[in-house]
Amino acid sequence: MEEIVFSAGPYFIGIVFLIVFVVIIFTVIKGITQWQKNERSPRxxxxxxxxxxxxxxxxxxxxxxxxxxxxxxxxxxxxxxxxxxxxxxxxxxxxxxxxxxxxxxxxxxxxxxxxxxxxxxxxxxx
CATH class of the missing domain: 2.40.50.660 (OB fold (Dihydrolipoamide Acetyltransferase, E2P))
Structure with missing residues (x-):
């Protein structure tokens, strides 16, 4: 049982890293999209x-x-x-x-x- 837990550790860390990375990329894209929309909007x-x-x-x-x-x-x-x-x-x-x-x-x-x-x-x- 311990072997399964220890062998799954790197996968778990990789999944957490991937989730954090995707959230960061999503936030950056959302910010850029809002900025572009504001730039195209009239004053x-x-x-x-x-x-x-x-x-x-x-x-x-x-x-x-x-x-x-x-x-x-x-x-x-x-x-x-x-x-x-x-x-x-x-x-x-x-x-x-x-x-x-x-x-x-x-x-x-x-x-x-x-x-x-x-x-x-x-x-x-x-």
Whole structure:
């Protein structure tokens, strides 16, 4: 029985390596495809209202020479509502996130799924 377990070990490691490799390749291809789609999309500027803001904080542990250091990264997202009632969420920078408030009205400029900017209408809040 032990012979079977030990002889299957290299196959198991090979299968795990293959799965990880396929997932990495799939992720890269998906990213390139989305980038190309955004590049072919028109730049659109439309009136919107900021509906919601959210953050995604991820914690990371780095292991170096028996030392473990922890770090975090934060992604920022804003959901905009169009005059039609449709909504779209965009990933934005932290500095832009800090300048937006829920209820702000203005002009959103985007290209596909790529956020390009928001120009607030002064004195207009929903």
């Amino acid at each position: 659109i500027s439309v009136p919107v209202t900021v509906k919601t803001k959210r953050t995604d904080v991820r914690r990371h542990a780095n292991h170096n020479d028996n030392l473990v250091s922890h770090s975090t990264s934060t992604s920022y997202y804003v959901t905009f509502e169009f005059e039609s009632g449709d909504r779209s969420e965009f990933h934005i920078s932290g500095s832009e996130y800090g300048q937006l408030a829920e209820g702000d009205s203005g002009i959103l400029t985007f290209q596909g799924t790529r956020y390009l900017g928001f120009e607030r209408r002064v004195g207009h809040q929903a």
